[in-house]
Amino acid sequence: EIVMTQSPATLxxxxxxxxxxxxxxxxxxxxxxxxxxxxxxxxxxxxxYGASTRATGIPARFSGSGSGTEFTLTISSLQSEDFAVxxxxxxxxxxxxxxxxxxxxx
Amino acid sequence: xxxxKESGPTLVKPTQTLTLTCTFSGFSLSTSGVGVGWxxxxxxxxxxxxxxxxxxxxxxxxxxxxxRLTITKDxxxxxxxLTMTNMDPVDTATYYCAHKVVVAxxxxxxxxxTLVTVSS
Numbered sequence: 691e692i693v694m695t696q697s698p699a700t701l702x703x704x705x706x707x708x709x710x711x712x713x714x715x716x717x718x719x720x721x722x723x724x725x726x727x728x729x730x731x732x733x734x735x736x737x738x739y740g741a742s743t744r745a746t747g748i749p750a751r752f753s754g755s756g757s758g759t760e761f762t763l764t765i766s767s768l769q770s771e772d773f774a775v776x777x778x779x780x781x782x783x784x785x786x787x788x789x790x791x792x793x794x795x796x
Numbered sequence: 797x798x799x800x801k802e803s804g805p806t807l808v809k810p811t812q813t814l815t816l817t818c819t820f821s822g823f824s825l826s827t828s829g830v831g832v833g834w835x836x837x838x839x840x841x842x843x844x845x846x847x848x849x850x851x852x853x854x855x856x857x858x859x860x861x862x863x864r865l866t867i868t869k870d871x872x873x874x875x876x877x878l879t880m881t882n883m884d885p886v887d888t889a890t891y892y893c894a895h896k897v898v899v900a901x902x903x904x905x906x907x908x909x910t911l912v913t914v915s916s
Contacts (some may be wrong), residue, residue, distance in 0.1 A: 691859070707874075717806055722901035722904035723901070724901060724903075726815055726843075731908065732908075733906040733908055733909050734843065734892075734903075734906055735903055736903065736904050736905075736906075737908070739900065739901065739902040740901075741903070745904065752822065776816065777842065779843070779901075779902065780901065781901035781902070784848075784856060784858065784859070785833070785835075785845040785848075785901075785903075786845065787835075787842055787843040787845070788840050788842070789842045
């Protein structure tokens with residue numbers, strides 16, 4: 691099983707600042723990596739797929755990068771609606787998710 | 797517009813079998829390449845993938861839960877059904893169904909989820 695490790699567990703950021711979230715795979719997943727945003731009481735929302743392609747309707751302040759085992763989600767200037775939990779997910783033989791990074795208001 | 801909605805019991809007893817239904821619209825499971833998956837999330841914890849079924853009836857299961865899971869589809873009703881046997885309190889979670897295409901690694905549309913509590 692491919693284990694996805696996200697860091698940090700919690701990220702405290704002020705509105706307007708940049709946030710950088712990391713996701714590491716225990717073995718190469720090529721570019722088969724997606725990022726989701728989840729707010730309390732809501733289903734996950736797809737942000738990024740193919741490691742770097744924004745999903746439909748996702749603002750340009752969200753960007754993804756990386757390949758192989760190291761991936762990054764960057765939020766260039768945090769808005770109030772961006773405070774949430776973010777998950778990475780890979781699909782090699784079967785999907786596995788990271789444990790999540792909570793982005794909270796500093 | 798693709799939508800999915802989960803339905804089923806909110807409370808099950810330990811050892812019972814859970815049956816959840818995902819009813820969807822905006823796509824057909826008879827269309828080549830289309831799939832529906834189930835993912836769950838215990839309260840305050842991370843997401844865990846459970847099962848996937850594709851248009852051609854190809855089925856995939858989480859290795860750790862494979863012995864307890866069955867996924868089926870009813871194309872005429874636009875439904876996917878997940879059964880999980882021998883429920884335990886640790887299976888308490890919100891269960892989501894989600895749309896996927898076979899060539900993609902991600903789930904692009906999700907249902908709102910349904911909370912299932914396992915308790916006697």
